[in-house]
Amino acid sequence: MGLTTLKDYLSDWTLEGRTRSQVADTVMALAETSIRISELVARGSLGGRLGQIVSKAGEFDEQKEIDLLTNGMIAEALKAAPVAALASEESEHPITLNPDAPLLVATDPLDGSSNVDANVSFGTIFSILPRHPASVGEAAFLRPGSHQLAAGFVVYGPHTALVLTVGLGTQIFTLDRSTNTFHMTSRNVEMAAETTEYAINSSNARHWDDPIRIYIHDCENGANGPCGHDFNMRWTGSPVADILRILTRGGIYLYPGDRRKGFHQGRIRLIYEANPFSWLIEQAGGKATTGRDRVLDVVPSSLHQRTPLICGSRYEVDRVVRIYSGQEFKGDRSPLFGRRGLFRALP
Numbered sequence: 001m002g003l004t005t006l007k008d009y010l011s012d013w014t015l016e017g018r019t020r021s022q023v024a025d026t027v028m029a030l031a032e033t034s035i036r037i038s039e040l041v042a043r044g045s046l047g048g049r050l051g052q053i054v055s056k057a058g059e060f061d062e063q064k065e066i067d068l069l070t071n072g073m074i075a076e077a078l079k080a081a082p083v084a085a086l087a088s089e090e091s092e093h094p095i096t097l098n099p100d101a102p103l104l105v106a107t108d109p110l111d112g113s114s115n116v117d118a119n120v121s122f123g124t125i126f127s128i129l130p131r132h133p134a135s136v137g138e139a140a141f142l143r144p145g146s147h148q149l150a151a152g153f154v155v156y157g158p159h160t161a162l163v164l165t166v167g168l169g170t171q172i173f174t175l176d177r178s179t180n181t182f183h184m185t186s187r188n189v190e191m192a193a194e195t196t197e198y199a200i201n202s203s204n205a206r207h208w209d210d211p212i213r214i215y216i217h218d219c220e221n222g223a224n225g226p227c228g229h230d231f232n233m234r235w236t237g238s239p240v241a242d243i244l245r246i247l248t249r250g251g252i253y254l255y256p257g258d259r260r261k262g263f264h265q266g267r268i269r270l271i272y273e274a275n276p277f278s279w280l281i282e283q284a285g286g287k288a289t290t291g292r293d294r295v296l297d298v299v300p301s302s303l304h305q306r307t308p309l310i311c312g313s314r315y316e317v318d319r320v321v322r323i324y325s326g327q328e329f330k331g332d333r334s335p336l337f338g339r340r341g342l343f344r345a346l347p
């Protein structure tokens with residue numbers, strides 16, 4: 001018997017009434033668009049100057065040609081889906097598509113675009129929400145991640161992989177280029193509860209708060225420290241690639257807030273990055289926190305809001321949460337972080 005296709009998987013799960021087929025149609029529209037994006041990026045520089053910076057406007061991170069191109073492709077494709085509005089990392093305000101339709105989509109059309117010219121994996125993230133009855137404007141998107149109906153991301157790497165949850169576990173599909181069909185290659189992913197691999201941008205270390213310093217210091221100390229075993233570190237700069245690695249072989253991803261201006265909530269956007277990642281990780285048996293709260297419980301107050309994100313193998317995430325709450329290491333670590341310690345306590 002052949003592998004289950006994405007289309008078959010989506011026609012075979014239970015969700016109330018018509019919503020199931022509407023979510024299925026929307027996921028299929030996003031999946032089909034991702035196939036076209038994967039073809040475009042596979043051409044590299046032959047496809048044009050995709051990595052060229054075209055804007056560096058205000059609150060937004062710099063925008064590349066490919067960010068805008070993929071944003072347009074997704075918006076165009078979703079016009080034919082039951083989607084009322086699209087919120088995107090690349091658009092300041094939501095774009096209205098079919099005002100009476102029942103669903104909303106939030107997307108990071110190209111996650112990891114700093115890696116485009118380097119030919120390192122990057123991807124597309126999406127989150128599908130029920131439409132708020134009152135409006136299709138920004139307010140309609142300000143719902144906690146626990147309200148998502150479907151969430152996923154596609155990684156454009158040596159192969160193209162689509163990771164999806166509709167609340168019934170996390171599934172991974174692989175694109176068969178000969179038929180342009182996604183086939184399920186990992187059913188009900190169960191990620192490792194323990195790990196010896198962490199992912200963080202250590203160049204920000206001097207700006208971190210104490211709990212993150214303590215946690216990473218213990219990882220670095222490995223077998224010589226309280227963890228009693230060595231750790232390895234990985235950081236691609238493409239969250240989609242880091243999260244896929246963590247889903248498939250365990251690990252912990254940390255993008256905490258830090259003390260720099262504009263970084264108090266870290267870099268990751270809540271609605272279209274952290275929420276879909278967090279639900280996929282939880283559905284695979286992992287955990288996702290801001291350090292203090294479950295990510296999926298955070299009620300957004302603005303569309304492009306950032307959030308600290310610490311997610312992955314649950315025993316490690318629990319350890320970070322215990323450090324934040326002061327339950328772990330009370331007293332015995334204080335010399336290290338005291339005023340005269342190796343790391344001086346933050347003011």
Ligand SMILES: O=P(O)(O)OC[C@H]1O[C@](O)(COP(=O)(O)O)[C@@H](O)[C@@H]1O
Pocket residue numbers: 061089108110111112113114201236237238239267268269273
């Ligand atoms: O730049 P860093 O610290 O390596 O972090 C990785 C990057 O992950 C991101 O979330 C990637 O997302 P985008 O490529 O969609 O901007 C950035 O916010 C951040 O720059």
Ligand SMILES: [Mg+2]
Pocket residue numbers: 108110111112239273
């Ligand atoms: Mg991103």
Ligand SMILES: [Mg+2]
Pocket residue numbers: 067089108109110111112113
């Ligand atoms: Mg992006």
